[in-house]
Amino acid sequence: MIKVLFVCLGNICRSPLAEAIFNHKIEALGLGHKFKSDSAGTSDFHIGELPDERTLACAKRHNLTIQHRGRQVNRTDFRDFDYIIAMDDNNLRNLNLMKERYRFSEKQVFLMRSFVEGGDGLSVPDPYYGGEEGFEEIYRILDEAIDSFLNLVKETHQIYA
Secondary structure, eight states, X not given: OEEEEEEESSSSSHHHHHHHHHHHHHHHTTOGGGEEEEEXXXXXXXXXXXXXXXXXXXXXXXXXXXXXOOOBOOHHHXXXXXXXXXXXXXXXXXXXXXXXXXXXXXXXXXEGGGGSTXXXXXXXXXXXXXXXXXXXXXXXXXXXXHHHHHHHHHHHTTOOO
């Protein structure tokens, strides 16, 4: 089973939406039994909270289910997950510092948009301080990036439905 962790700052906007999109796609491909996913934040701002209501509304518009409460990345995540995927450079930097502190220096952490051609170094923007349109923008970005990520993982691990 391949385990994937999506990470943003507070774990109420981008990462739970990424997790929901990913879960929807693997179920549609008949691969739900081959993957486990979760999401977390690098901060402790929203531990135990439901996702932002705009995240939930965006998910609902796209027929996605989100059943998640905010949590913070912890030491065992570096041991337990095969792919840890950050939404932006700040979270990537924080995750890389954490993996060194927890002595998981060999663990590679990825930037979400690095899976899309021409996306190296690009962040998934944080929609928290904006309106509904920002959540639709991150949905489109995540939808494309997760398709590319899934294609890479299926090829790398020779996964077929």
